[in-house]
Amino acid sequence: MRLRLSEADAAFREEMRAFFTTQVPERIRSVVAERRELSKDDIVETQRILNAAGLAVPAWPAEWGGRGWTSLQKHIWHEEMQLANVPAPLAFNTSMVGPVIAAFGSQEQKERFLPATANIDIWWSQGFSEPDAGSDLASLRTAAVRDGDHYVVNGQKTWTTLGQYGDWIFTLVRTDPDAPKKQMGISFLLIDMTSPGLTVRPIKLIDGGQEVNEVFFEDVRVPVANLVGEENKGWTYAKFLLGNERVGVAPVGSTKSVLARAKQLAKDRLDDPFVAARFAELETELLALELTALRVVANSADGKPHPASSVLKLRGTQLQQAVTELLVDLAGPGGVASGADDTSAVPQWARVAAPRYLNYRKASIYGGSNEVQRQIIAGTILGL
Amino acid sequence: MRLRLSEADAAFREEMRAFFTTQVPERIRSVVAERRELSKDDIVETQRILNAAGLAVPAWPAEWGGRGWTSLQKHIWHEEMQLANVPAPLAFNTSMVGPVIAAFGSQEQKERFLPATANIDIWWSQGFSEPDAGSDLASLRTAAVRDGDHYVVNGQKTWTTLGQYGDWIFTLVRTDPDAPKKQMGISFLLIDMTSPGLTVRPIKLIDGGQEVNEVFFEDVRVPVANLVGEENKGWTYAKFLLGNERVGVAPVGSTKSVLARAKQLAKDRLDDPFVAARFAELETELLALELTALRVVANSADGKPHPASSVLKLRGTQLQQAVTELLVDLAGPGGVASGADDTSAVPQWARVAAPRYLNYRKASIYGGSNEVQRQIIAGTILGL
Amino acid sequence: MDFELDDEQTALRDAVRRLLASTYASIDGRRAATAKAPGWDEGMWGRLAEMGVLGLPFTEEDGGMGAGPVEVALVAEQLGRVLAPEPFAEAVVLACGLVAAAGSAEQKEHLLPGVVDGTTVAAFAHFEPGAAAGTPPRSVTATQDGDGWLLDGVKEPVLHGAQAGVLVVSARVDAGGTDRTGLFVVATDAAGLDRVDYPTYDGIRAARVTFASTPAAPLGAAGADASDVLALVTAHAQVALCHEAVGAMATALDLTTEYLRTRKQFGVPLKTFQALTFRAADMYVSLELARSMALWATLVLADGDPDAAVVAATRAVVQTSAAGRHIGQEAIQLHGGIGMTAEYAVGHYTTRLTAIDQLLGGRTAHLKALADHVGEYDVVDPLAV
């Protein structure tokens, strides 16, 4: 047991910190710091800077741009990126579809998609959830019927985050409606979002933002070459993907960063013992979470999610939400001035506090709700 | 809608307050105030004082000592009693078996038992729970087999509070093991605790106290005349009893009294804003509970528990426990001096804080656990 | 203590409920009303005026209905139940409540009839950027200028400040070295008055209101300190908002239990999952406790002691704030993703509960106000405040 980083890891950390704080434009990082909405261009520009430096897809196989880092190095990379308010590489590309193609795709698919995915020349969207399949994902109904060397896809996906920017969408579709178990008739299909019959409809969320979408498929023809792996084995690939999604999912660095900024902004309120105690409490809880993340990282065999990663998702989103709540409280009545422009006398952080709070209610729902995480903990870890 | 009590109710309140604070010995009330353990004699002496004044069984039928009070008057009687630190009449006698005998017993049973029960000439114990039937009370197994004009009882009851003082025990026993539903084969039987074959074994609790017991029945012969109501109808009477148990079950007055005393004892700590805020918070939560109790009281048809009484039990025990927790925190390290005698330099309230806290963990378990209360709220009120 | 409504009160509640149902039976009604100026349904406002609702809290002498806090509470709860955007608490109870409480006979005669008949809407410009809730006005100042007074400074956010036909404004008055709180009336065509309108996140309107040597008339006696009347009328408005919140919580819980009953997952209704139904039970507990406290605070207001009224409102805010956050958060969580969408109703309830909480100043501030006096009494006796 040792507190300090090894010299090599400490140097690595310095290198990451230097890169993120000097090579990614301050203009973009301030959008994150101020909790404003990132544009598509902001995200793309950042990811290309990272990719050029080999920092976009470090966890991929070396052949496709991976770096062979230790779990601790990947953790440091991720934390420093968040602490520097650098927008993370698009998760749909780098954490979801990329690793699936790299692990299960054909050589043609790898060559065609992986470089473009790493460099975000293709913006991927996720087509998993459906209106009638929430936490019960496997009950999905979007159907793909084989017709020569095409699948004909009909159905509807929902909660497709940033789908309005999507070039391609990776989907789970039902290819065998008669399979004995519903998990057994599902395939993993890549679909060009410019295909005829595919339409995207934005869903307005309660904070006024339009980051999620419905995606409709009406007789969309998809070449069989776009099937990943084997037909009807899609559930296996989906579980692999969802496992990856959970690893390192605790948004510690970004939450720390929001909390630190809140402390600066509310500096004159720290003489209020209740305000100061709330910061002390959240900082301590976040530290415990970060340390737990480090423990999980140390015990994660590559690619396999440690069951304790459910603790990270559950507690990570709780704390993320608790920090947004603190900002709502600090903003007070001024917080309702959310629609004012920058000539407002109410500071920007106070104006965004409530919309961000409302938006982050999603954190405990999407990507495996906190109820699903509790189920995993109770079932997998506690044997209940 | 009106804030103030009517003149009559205000006068009633004054009358109660005057009685409780002058007619019940200070010696006994200080035991309650100091959260020490009441002796059997304390409880008996108090109840006889109350009974002599017609204040022991006001909710019973007038014929047997009841007063025909309004729900509000009964509430005031109960609250003032608690605020004055007067030990309540023994619930087993006055809230449980008494009303059952009065409602379902034979004329002989009423005459034999009710006056003695009101005056605590008989100390009743409760024989409902069994080791293998917790919240699932109806799965009880203690059997009563008819043999001439006796039942022969075999089995075991547990969690019999103050059973060490018991003269008689009212029990639920299985008289028809073959009934189509387990609720249908149960009878309500009164058993003399001096009967041969009946033994009481104390159960030590985690705070060191011995207030609950196991009661064993080995071929205990009980006259058929001690059956209440009809054979195999006991579940109906039990539900009636448990409903009564829940009415006015929110221990508001006693919790307020403990909190007020804590505030006095910790007076020099109130300049700590965290301590003061915790008192303010608990007082406000208790006020909300008390007001809810008043609303429930106003809406309770006689004898029938309002479903919202589950709110009172659930929240009432939570707050009762929260106040015990506050005292543990105020006591600090000195609290471990629990076994010291009164020559201790650690004040008495600090020495009893942790044992009382531990003892009150039972509050959310016994008499219908908080899980059962949530089930009632979800099912009966919310239709879930 | 008696929580029963009398027949007239029941009739009022039912009439308001029926009227609101005509427009706000679904969340589409709120969406339509808030989509265009002034941010509420003007027809509905007129019908509320016809029904006498806009004059409820004012004496008959002032052209009102001579009703009291109980009637105000009933209306507020009904508005909250359907998320009606009409600014009853803010315009009628608060802004006009100040006129009724502090205004001279002439001012009341001049201002209240138009408010009661629905032709004029009043706004109270009080919040100042950066000031914590509950602090007296600091940055907007009033100075005497001959016979009149001039205001300078910025108020923001002012709810429906740009839609209002008359502004009541709080200001700091320098009274020989010590600060007093003054209340003023400003005409919307006054010189040096600037109003910038924008939407709030809960779909209504607010404004930044700037005063630059803007002429203003003192409300009531010039130069008198208005702190006490401000505190009392604020207490009335807070309790009305608490009832609005209680109404919103009740519907949020209704929507949630309905969803748990009907939505299927893993082949069974969600209500099969005990972890979810138990949480709904806890929501119910929060709701009922908050309702009890809001009702009690209303009775204390009606009882008439101003100091008791301020404390009771504070307790109501403490309870409502916690309940609103609990129920608002759980209502979305138990719905899952659909709860996040603006198309579905429940998220709007959470949104409005959040806004009410911010406007009330939040739980901690009110808890601290109670904590400061906790050593001054033994027990809280609801019957003898």
Next chain:
Amino acid sequence: MDFELDDEQTALRDAVRRLLASTYASIDGRRAATAKAPGWDEGMWGRLAEMGVLGLPFTEEDGGMGAGPVEVALVAEQLGRVLAPEPFAEAVVLACGLVAAAGSAEQKEHLLPGVVDGTTVAAFAHFEPGAAAGTPPRSVTATQDGDGWLLDGVKEPVLHGAQAGVLVVSARVDAGGTDRTGLFVVATDAAGLDRVDYPTYDGIRAARVTFASTPAAPLGAAGADASDVLALVTAHAQVALCHEAVGAMATALDLTTEYLRTRKQFGVPLKTFQALTFRAADMYVSLELARSMALWATLVLADGDPDAAVVAATRAVVQTSAAGRHIGQEAIQLHGGIGMTAEYAVGHYTTRLTAIDQLLGGRTAHLKALADHVGEYDVVDPLAV
């Protein structure tokens, strides 16, 4: 950062676990050991001494094992797992830790060998009636008397104060108008020393210790202020107690999950009820977060910066206190009635967790200590404290 144990540490942990299992495999072991004087198993204490455990934190020069906070933590967690009543944290880490940290060479040579070989048990008399946790000694005073020092006042509760063969005592020293904190050693046969023994609610022993002109020897240099060394050694003892609590929480959770798996109600195992299993999941979350923090604090202690050590211990207490209360309460509630009984194990875990929490001074006091400094840094960086 590295949380892996090396082979020697793993061996130590396993050896201690095996040794403790020989006596404390069931709660009967604790019950038997605490039923008679001195309140722990003397045979076990001797075997721990043979194994070197009682000398772990001391240098080889002082007759110890030259191990560090990590080894102390491993032992403490194992003791907590089985609720072994041996006073490792209190006697070895705290009382003797003060001797090792502040004592003169002669004092160490005189006192430590007997402690390390298990023949003498030391106690630290520090708590004063009515004083809040973390405050310096006030009511026990030390005054110079010729060459020596005399103590006056009362310490209570002093854990195993009547069983101890040597007392370390904190006292207020008047140093020309300002107060200093002094540490002293008192022989158990000293004049004017009175010890009254009694049981604590968690089944161990404590004492009221009265000093009446009782001769005492300053620990280390006479008259020096011992606040810093007291804070540092207290931090070590607090972190050890946190590990003891983590061990106790782990077993409390084990007992609870086992109960949920095996106990049937309404014809099915309790684990069928999702409302219960989700709460067990939340207990696991609390446990793992507390464990992470205790481990980290241990690493900070080992890293050597005394200021960082005190802050890290404070954070560990904040986390452990909340987790201990959460897990202790839920463990009983999920067991139902049986959890309340002294016959069954789980209640003893809740009891001990409550005692540890009181001894640590509680969450709020430590949170306030952190809050006082929250404006002095941007973020908490676990790698660079």
